[in-house]
Amino acid sequence: MKKDLSIYIHIPFCLHKCVYCDFLSFAGRSISDQVRYVSAINNEIRLYKPFASRYLVKTIYFGGGTPSLIDESLIESMLETIRDTFEVDRFAEITIEANPGTLKYADLLQYREFGINRLSIGMQTADDELLKKLGRIHDFEGFEKCFQDARRAGFENISVDLMSGIPGQSIHSYVDTLTRVTELNPEHISSYSLQVEEGTPLANNAELLSEIPDESIDREMYAMTKRVLSASGYERYEFSNYAKPGYESRHNHVYWTGGEYIGLGISAASLFKGERFTNIRDVEEYMQVLTEAGDEISNGTSPELLYEAAAKQLRTDITVMYVNNRMEEFMFLGLRLIKGVSRADFRSRFGKDMFSVFGPVINKYSDQGFLEYNDARVWLTDKGIDVSNYILADFLLDQ
Numbered sequence: 001m002k003k004d005l006s007i008y009i010h011i012p013f014c015l016h017k018c019v020y021c022d023f024l025s026f027a028g029r030s031i032s033d034q035v036r037y038v039s040a041i042n043n044e045i046r047l048y049k050p051f052a053s054r055y056l057v058k059t060i061y062f063g064g065g066t067p068s069l070i071d072e073s074l075i076e077s078m079l080e081t082i083r084d085t086f087e088v089d090r091f092a093e094i095t096i097e098a099n100p101g102t103l104k105y106a107d108l109l110q111y112r113e114f115g116i117n118r119l120s121i122g123m124q125t126a127d128d129e130l131l132k133k134l135g136r137i138h139d140f141e142g143f144e145k146c147f148q149d150a151r152r153a154g155f156e157n158i159s160v161d162l163m164s165g166i167p168g169q170s171i172h173s174y175v176d177t178l179t180r181v182t183e184l185n186p187e188h189i190s191s192y193s194l195q196v197e198e199g200t201p202l203a204n205n206a207e208l209l210s211e212i213p214d215e216s217i218d219r220e221m222y223a224m225t226k227r228v229l230s231a232s233g234y235e236r237y238e239f240s241n242y243a244k245p246g247y248e249s250r251h252n253h254v255y256w257t258g259g260e261y262i263g264l265g266i267s268a269a270s271l272f273k274g275e276r277f278t279n280i281r282d283v284e285e286y287m288q289v290l291t292e293a294g295d296e297i298s299n300g301t302s303p304e305l306l307y308e309a310a311a312k313q314l315r316t317d318i319t320v321m322y323v324n325n326r327m328e329e330f331m332f333l334g335l336r337l338i339k340g341v342s343r344a345d346f347r348s349r350f351g352k353d354m355f356s357v358f359g360p361v362i363n364k365y366s367d368q369g370f371l372e373y374n375d376a377r378v379w380l381t382d383k384g385i386d387v388s389n390y391i392l393a394d395f396l397l398d399q
Contacts, residue, residue, distance in 0.1 A: 067098070278317045
């Protein structure tokens with residue numbers, strides 16, 4: 001029986017870098033650079049040929065950066081290479097992230113023809129002034145047009161990304177954003193609190209930093225998210241993610257539950273064959289390694305030897321996932337889900353009861369009202385979610 005596999009593809013190109021963004025992305029690259037980069041990704045996909053027959057691809061996700069910036073033919077070529085290399089489930093969830101400032105109706109029609117069935121649109125806020133502060137290249141009217149174009153093109157699974165804690169944002173403006181989005185009735189909504197990351201333009205802008213809502217207002221915004229979205233039929237299934245029934249992100253669920261996935265492109269992370277690793281961050285080095293690998297593929301070099309040789313040049317931060325690592329991740333990633341973690345799944349994966357490993361930690365936070373459990377599951381309470389970073393760190397085991 002084939003094992004399930006998910007594939008993430010990192011497209012690092014943007015028209016303009018937002019002030020808060022710390023993802024590995026950059027503006028100003030030429031079309032020829034984009035073509036070279038996608039050619040490199042196609043070669044990286046082919047490196048996995050020796051193992052492909054063991055897997056069934058269940059989800060594919062194009063993230064960035066701004067995947068909708070590059071020509072749709074390049075998106076098609078990557079999907080074709082994946083389908084030539086792996087067996088892709090006929091009901092696979094295939095997602096592409098999009099920026100309203102880069103997306104045309106014709107692109108959306110092409111995506112649907114390629115088999116892309118889920119669209120994730122970065123909106124952030126309905127307030128045009130706040131969008132300018134963030135460095136976004138669209139306004140709310142542009143987002144609405146993009147959303148309606150997606151519906152006309154046949155997308156029946158649309159996710160919208162929102163942000164709270166934006167400089168100058170009030171609770172009133174945030175609730176207005178939530179309300180205006182629910183009126184459009186997307187299937188999925190993600191809402192994340194703005195994080196100030198070192199090295200970003202935001203981190204060096206004293207004026208904007210002074211306008212960021214304080215922690216108490218940010219927590220109130222977080223509470224309002226659940227209140228407003230629940231009233232409109234959205235169920236919170238993860239700390240920051242809400243969906244209509246049946247529309248939870250299948251791709252992200254793989255990350256939270258320890259499934260295998262391959263990350264393609266610079267800085268992309270993978271969990272594959274018992275190892276967690278990240279690709280190198282230098283785009284020129286990445287393209288050079290994979291151009292050479294493509295030549296070796298054409299010359300008939302042993303696929304197994306080629307995979308091992310390229311892996312040594314492409315991968316960093318390699319961690320062998322021993323049983324303790326896997327048990328830790330089962331808990332501190334799985335507890336991000338509102339339903340929590342399954343005690344039966346833990347026993348099936350690791351051959352022991354969850355409480356024999358984590359009993360003291362579970363009981364400690366249960367006694368404090370941060371966590372609850374029954375015979376089937378362990379989960380964080382709303383009170384526990386508010387201090388989740390502190391609690392989840394306690395599930396790290398001594399190596």
